[in-house]
Amino acid sequence: MKRPLAFLLCVAPQFLVVAAVAAREEVALRSGVEVRLEVRPIDPMSLFSGRYISVPLAIQRLDKTVHIEPGIEPDQTVYVRLVRGEPCWSAIGVTREPPHATGDVFLRGTWLDTNRVSYGIDTFYIPEDGADPSRLALTAVVRVTRDGRGVIEDLLVGNQTYAQWNAAQKSR
Amino acid sequence: MHARDRLATMTAPPTMRREIQEVLAELETSGEISAEQRERIRAALARRLDAPRDHGGRVIAIVASLGALLLAAGLLYLVGYNWDALGKAAKLALVFGLWAGILAAGYALAEQPGRYPRVGRALTLAGMLCFGGALALVAQVYNLSAHYPWAVLLWWALNVPLMLWLRSRAAQSVVTGLFVLWAFWHANVWYDDQASLALSRRYEVHCNLYLGGALAALFGALALFVASLRAERYVGLWRALALPGVLFALYMMGFKEFAEHWGAWRPFLTALTPAFCVLVVALVLILAAMLHGLRGALLVEAWAMLGVVLLCSALCVAAEEWMPIACNLLLLAALLALVWHGTRTRSAALVNLALGFFGLLIVSRYVEYLWDKLQGAYAFLGCGALLLSLGWFLERRRRSLMMRVRGGGA
Numbered sequence: 001m002k003r004p005l006a007f008l009l010c011v012a013p014q015f016l017v018v019a020a021v022a023a024r025e026e027v028a029l030r031s032g033v034e035v036r037l038e039v040r041p042i043d044p045m046s047l048f049s050g051r052y053i054s055v056p057l058a059i060q061r062l063d064k065t066v067h068i069e070p071g072i073e074p075d076q077t078v079y080v081r082l083v084r085g086e087p088c089w090s091a092i093g094v095t096r097e098p099p100h101a102t103g104d105v106f107l108r109g110t111w112l113d114t115n116r117v118s119y120g121i122d123t124f125y126i127p128e129d130g131a132d133p134s135r136l137a138l139t140a141v142v143r144v145t146r147d148g149r150g151v152i153e154d155l156l157v158g159n160q161t162y163a164q165w166n167a168a169q170k171s172r
Numbered sequence: 173m174h175a176r177d178r179l180a181t182m183t184a185p186p187t188m189r190r191e192i193q194e195v196l197a198e199l200e201t202s203g204e205i206s207a208e209q210r211e212r213i214r215a216a217l218a219r220r221l222d223a224p225r226d227h228g229g230r231v232i233a234i235v236a237s238l239g240a241l242l243l244a245a246g247l248l249y250l251v252g253y254n255w256d257a258l259g260k261a262a263k264l265a266l267v268f269g270l271w272a273g274i275l276a277a278g279y280a281l282a283e284q285p286g287r288y289p290r291v292g293r294a295l296t297l298a299g300m301l302c303f304g305g306a307l308a309l310v311a312q313v314y315n316l317s318a319h320y321p322w323a324v325l326l327w328w329a330l331n332v333p334l335m336l337w338l339r340s341r342a343a344q345s346v347v348t349g350l351f352v353l354w355a356f357w358h359a360n361v362w363y364d365d366q367a368s369l370a371l372s373r374r375y376e377v378h379c380n381l382y383l384g385g386a387l388a389a390l391f392g393a394l395a396l397f398v399a400s401l402r403a404e405r406y407v408g409l410w411r412a413l414a415l416p417g418v419l420f421a422l423y424m425m426g427f428k429e430f431a432e433h434w435g436a437w438r439p440f441l442t443a444l445t446p447a448f449c450v451l452v453v454a455l456v457l458i459l460a461a462m463l464h465g466l467r468g469a470l471l472v473e474a475w476a477m478l479g480v481v482l483l484c485s486a487l488c489v490a491a492e493e494w495m496p497i498a499c500n501l502l503l504l505a506a507l508l509a510l511v512w513h514g515t516r517t518r519s520a521a522l523v524n525l526a527l528g529f530f531g532l533l534i535v536s537r538y539v540e541y542l543w544d545k546l547q548g549a550y551a552f553l554g555c556g557a558l559l560l561s562l563g564w565f566l567e568r569r570r571r572s573l574m575m576r577v578r579g580g581g582a
Contacts, residue, residue, distance in 0.1 A: 003283060003337075004279075004283070004284065006337055007279055007283070007337055009333070010333040010334040010336075010337045011275055011299070011334065013330050013333075014303045014306075014330045014331075014334075015268070015271075015272070017307075017326055017330065018267075018268075018303070018306045018307060018310055019268075021307075021310050021311075021314075021316070022264060022310050022313070022314070025310075025314035025316065026314075029314075052315075118319075120317070120318070120319070121315070121317075122317065123315055123316070123317035124315050125312045125315055151314065151315070152315040
């Protein structure tokens, strides 16, 4: 095999992987249903990932009003049905199969134990010199795809997006 | 680098020179070459073997590599500094543009037209690192996170083809470093997930130590495997990591501080799972190398390293209270075997490695077992006397071993 072709074959998978990740998230952001979910932020710093706010969703811990399908085992994939509420959406049921009714919005997650679900969306990156909003009431704007994958689009601090809130903090 | 250039930059060890002289003398004695021919061959070989080493080229490669790393870091810093002011599309364009630009420049300089191969290779190396940067930046743009370090796995795994294409020791070091980082990171996240281990005490230190030993054994098997594929250029680094790695793991396992908790974890199979997985891969590589028909010193080394690490796992479960004694005895046996192997294969590096570990072992055990039993001045006196005797012994043994390595008799 000629060296130029071999070089291209070596680097192409790297570019494809990074582009595929970006494209997948972009498609989810453009086509997903926008839901707003309450978050309970903790620990705003990581040495490895840069500055971020850990934003575990409030629905990671389900309350007693949520109907949970019996027989769900830890590490099993589950689908959490969401209903619109004000100001945030809330969970109403957990099933092992995705809901079939059209118009249902559901988040896919992994069942941890009794009433805890991991959705894999709990990180919001902020600028190195950005203000820390983790002690305020926060809402995650999440785009949910038809197969239940969630992508964090933005973080609301009160009624402002994080960028607006941060700019206002800096101008003070 | 062409084969001719490589020969020009190679210096022959004294043992090889002596052997060449001996072979030439034998050929002359048997009448296959004349004295004149022997002299001509000797002169031609001397011209080639005594050629000055290409130190300048190595310095250029190191300087260029450092420059490429600084350039990549500077670009990332520049982008990071202005990150908030950029839109998503601009961020992605910058990430892909810079990364592709570095790789393209590296290729152009190293290959086509290829006037600056060392600088080109250094830039390609920076491109390998940029892949990780691109993954991290895209994750940041889309607020992605993962429980397991899949990004690091992708980083090293997808750089393997580029390492093979580059055929460079530096690229091999980068991929190897990323692999080790991933292996430890992944194993420790996996440990955190194991509810069954939550009640076991101090298993992390022991299991990471054991995983380190298993990874070193894996590098030994990898060195053997690539040798069986005739890719000798990759053997050196992995073998250089394997032998000291296994010896160091064994040395650490011999500390009595660890003894109380060796194998006290329940369930121990869960605790040892990451290391066992690594050892299974090592075993498969050794068997594959044997199927390729490879025999010899590398095969013996790979089996020995795998055996030692497996033996430690059996010991830490079956007789944890004997671990310090067993590991020290095992280390001594391994060092003796290494000296024997080093003199047999005429490798001064192996002999020096064994003697170095022997010195470290003696001093460590003296401090560990006797230091707090002796009063201040006696401890210093004892330690000084021990080091002096050790130095005398090592110098004496090393001299005689080196003579044997160089073929000068015992």
